[in-house]
Amino acid sequence: MNQPVARLHSLRSVQLRIPTLAESTDFYSEVWGLSVIEQDHDDTWLRGTGGNHHVLQLSRSERNGLGRISFAVRTRAEVDEAGRRLAARGVPMLLEPQALESAGGGYGVQFVDPEGRLIELVAEVHAVKPLDRDRAVPIGVTHVVLNTVDIDRAVAFYTDVLGMRVSDWSEHQMAFLRCGSDHHSIAFNQAHWTSVNHVAYEMPSMDHFMRGIGSLKQQGVTPLWGPGRHGPGNNTFSYFADPAGLVCEYTSDVAQVVEDEWLCKVWRRVPELSDLWGTAGPPSRDARSHMAGVEDRGVLDLITAAEAAR
Incomplete structure (x- = not known):
């Protein structure tokens, strides 16, 4: 019996593809309670009050869709082992284990589930200092x-x-x-x-x-x-x-x-x-x-x- 490819630690972040990047950035940062931590022409990364570098990535797109679901694992070695096990199972990988160049960095692997969702397993993402949790905003x-x-x-x-x-x-x-x-x-x-x-x-x-x-x-x-x-x-x-x-x-x-x-x-x-x-x-x-x-x-x-x- 095959073992799971990794031991997931937690759900880390979600990427959403949207045609309303400016409006949605304003909503999630000014209304919803997240904070912009990085931004460029086509993407916005937002954090909560917890220690994750970002919990939401908004990406410019012609229509709504899921960009990526990112799960945290504990070590780089676990990411490498996940890559070997995914290959052995024949699960399509869009990104083999490597250093990530996106906001927050880290070391990860990206693969595709049966319905086309992009899943990422990542370790060593930049940490950020937790914020005041007395405010009524998301962790x-x-x-x-x-x-x-x-x-x-x-x-x-x-x-x-x-x-x-x-x-x-x-x-x-x-x-x-x-x-x-x-x-x-x-x-x-x-x-x-x-x-x-x-x-x-x-x-x-x-x-x-x-x-x-x-x-x-x-x-x-x-x-x-x-x-x-x-x-x-x-x-x-x-x-x-x-x-x-x-x-x-x-x-x-x-x-x-x-x-x-x-x-x-x-x-x-x-x-x-x-x-x-x-x-x-x-x-x-x-x-x-x-x-x-x-x-x-x-x-x-x-x-x-x-x-x-x-």
């Missing part, structure tokens, strides 16, 4: 929910190849996967096409979570759905649309998993379990439309074009 990215056309294949890849563990299912519609003690850092939602459902940002506490929502409200930004508390994961939630129409979430209090004690369960998809507080109700048609996103083949088109040119 960083805590999870990403991805729409998939084949939830079983997606779960199989991320558990078998990346070593993630399934924490819970929401019937056969959603699967919640973890790489550390947080209940989930990736979740998959069965859908008609591949796309980003939403990106969630961790607030230090429920008080910060509510104060953050209040700050957004004062700036004229109202939730698509929330505030409430989910059953699976037990986390608080409030979802918003950014200028590109992508969904971003404030969340806190995610369930912590003790590996030898946690029992995976299948949750029923009923309103009283999607929102334990009963404050949010079911998501509106508008919220569901934003979460569906637009079809995103990721790097599959690039791979197809390269193969055709050979």
